Amino acid sequence: MKKKMVKRLMAASMAGTLAVTMFAGCGSSSDSKDNSSAKTEDSSEDNSDKPDTWIADRTITVQAYVDDIGNTLPEDFNNTETMKKITELTGIKLDVKYTPGDSDAKVMASQLASGTIPDVIISYLDNSTRPEFPLLYKAAKDGMFADVSEYMKDSKVYSKYYEDDYLPDDTKNNIVFRDDLDGVYLWQMNIDEVDRSLEYNADDEYVGGMYIQKSIADDLGIDTREIKTQDDFYNLLVKIKEGGYKDDNGNAVYPLGPKYWGGSVDALKYIATGYDWGVSDDYNLDENGDVKHIAETDYVYDEINFVRKLLDEDLMNPEFFTMDSTRAEEVSKNHNSAIIADVHNYEEIIYSSEDWIPLGPLNDIAGDNKEVVNGKSGRGCMAISADAENPEEIFQFFDWLSTKEGQTIAQYGAEGVSYTMEDGYPRLTDEALEKLNDGDTDYMINTIGAGFGGSGNYFFEFVLTNKNNQDNFGESRPGASSGNSTFARSVQIAEDYPVEKKLVPGLDATAYMSADELADVKMQMDLLDWDETFVQACFAKTDDEVKSIVESFRDQLKAAGIDRFEEYVKNIYDEDPNTVTFYK
Known part of the structure; x- marks a missing residue:
């Protein structure tokens, strides 16, 4: 996007958004023993006997506005095996804080409005249109964040952000290198080193959408992958109703039930895919090339009438749009729904038995059933306080953490404790793999303290960038290549029901x-x-x-x-x- 158009993305009423009443509740901290400001204890010390990775003997205080981090903070962050190894190599300790509230964005607004923040803040920020962005942008304009452009240019990893075509357009033009800022004050993380958005890796694929009871599919003699059109889907629902199938309690099943997590309109993207003309969050281009909302077109009647037909013929649970999450889970588990409108292969109901298999996916308005992907993306952002002492050390630490060495420790823990090197790749020890398979979060978070691909200490999953797990680790996430017994069927489903992808770049x-x-x-x-x-x-x-x-x-x-x-x-x-x- 050309800069003049990009800069129009500025969100409205930024200053007013910051004026949120401050929260009085206390926040949780990862290090109750050291809550002082993060300062270098002796910047003039002789580091000749330190490893090449040494940065400084200091504690960096981090405020996280990410509930997934707050929910997985170790009881003693710096006493985990992961953090002890990081401190041994860099000298850095971390005091990670999280403050619960009505929402992470409101907590951030409150704390930014107070005018004081710790050394580093990290926040959700998938793109520049997230509600967090106006808050962060105003703080940057108000001088609350340090300019890290000089550090970034000379860094080991983040220097890649200056390379052509490395960053997504939105990340580059609207967040990191804005024309209306005189430096780099805010940057996204979780940028993939290699764009693999069009690749299909069964070890790491979430196969979502409709799932049907395998016993019903077998009884009807159908190949669920051949159900592609709206007519195919309707005819299947009719056959299910005519089959007279019963649930675990002896009640007649509904051919189509709500999504596993509760009634919602968004499940229509799976059951009425061919009628979803508004492909960009209800908008699309009409035959004249004009942007229209689906409600402004006659296409909307096709989608409405399809749903009306399913309701009128009792092919769809009448609470499809309204059922609460508890009951939706219940009707799925007791097999009252022949088809779950939306679930995925990493939900226990799917991977713990052979009861359910994917259905479809149905063809979209373009006449194919490929999954739409948007190319490279970012997730989360970071900023260093303008008041932080020696901000170059802070930036150097997070840059090191995203090196191959740093990522290995952040994701796998300490070598010899939770992983060993085999053929040049880290591999979980038998004990660590068993704990991961058993879902032993106490071990993964409090003993080891590594990210484990999002299954452990989420802080270390969130703050990395330049990710390339396939090339660096030979697997998509820790334990994936070892035949993880817990998710073995999740991977098997992804192998048996592959989904093609098509690239449609841009934002909704x-x-x-x-x-x-x-x-x-x-x-x-x-x-x-x-x-x-x-x-x-x-x-x-x-x-x-x-x-x-x-x-x-x-x-x-x-x-x-x-x-x-x-x-x-x-x-x-x-x-x-x-x-x-x-x-x-």
């Missing part, structure tokens, strides 16, 4: 609603709820009632100023089609 259209000049439109659009309106239309008794509901929503869209938003997104797309995820 609604990401651009955060532009400054659209603040008034966004305010009005936030008051509208298309999902609720859609469900209302699905339960309408007559076609006239459906039409009335849709036309009323169209009027509301127009009154909210949707024409201005759609023109804005069209201009962005026309300038660079790789910026919005539109496809036909």
Whole structure:
């Protein structure tokens, strides 16, 4: 995206967002023994007897606005095997703090508004349209963060951020190297060294979407991978109903049940894929090349009427959109749903038995069933306080942590304790693998303290960048190549039911609603709820009632100023089609 268009992404009302009442509750800390400011104890010390990786004898205080980190903090961070090895090599200790609240973004807003932060903050930030970004951007403009551009240029790993085509466009232009900032104050992490978004690696694939009871599929004699069109799917539901199948309690099954985690409209992306014209968060390009919301087109009636037919013919649980998570889990586990609308291969209900197998996926509006991917992406961000002592040491530490050596320790722990080297790759010891298979989080978090690919201390999963697990470790995550017994069936499903991928770059259209000049439109659009309106239309008794509901929503869209938003997104797309995820 060209810079002049990119900079329009500035979110509205940043200053007002910061004015959030400060939270009075105490936060948790990973190191109760040392909560002092992170200072170098003796910057003039002779380090000639230290390893080449030595940075400084100091404690770095980190404030995390990431609940996954807060939920997996070791009881004594610096006494874990992982952290003892890191301190031995670098001299660095960590005091990682997490403060619970209504939301991580609100806690961050409160603490940034106070004007004081510890040495480092880390936050969720998938892209520049996340609600955290206006808070972080304003803090950067207000001088709260240190400029790390000089450190970054000379770094071992983060220097890659300056290479052409290494960073995703949004990461590069809207977050790290902004024209309206005179340095680098905020940067994303979790950038892959190699773009493998189009590759399919069964060891690491989440196979989501619809799953059907294997016994029913076998009884009907169907190949679930051959159910590709909406007609195929409808005919299957009819056959299931005619089959008279019963659940574990002797009750008639519903051919189609809600998603495993509770009723929701978003499961429609699996059951009505061929009718989902609004491929970019309800928006797409019409035949004239204009941006439209699906509700503004007649395509919307195809999707509504398909769902109405399933409801009218009792092929779909009437609580498909509204069932709470507890009951949705229950109707899945007792086999009251012949088909779960959405679950994945790493849920226990799937990997713990042979009861369920994937169904589909159905063809989308382009006529194929490939999974849409958007290319390289980032996850999470980091900033160093402008008041931190010797910020170059802090940056050097996190840069080292993303080297191959640092990543090995961060993910696997200490060599000889939780892993050994075999043929040049780290491999978990028998004890560590057993603990991982058994889900022994106390061992993984408090004894070893490594990331274990997200199964252990999540801090070390979150703060890395330049990831390339396949080349560096020979496996997608610790233990994946050893036939991990817990998730063996998860991997087997991914091998047996591979999914092709297609690249459609860009962000969803609604990401651009955060532009400054659209603040008034966004305010009005936030008051509208298309999902609720859609469900209302699905339960309408007559076609006239459906039409009335849709036309009323169209009027509301127009009154909210949707024409201005759609023109804005069209201009962005026309300038660079790789910026919005539109496809036909």
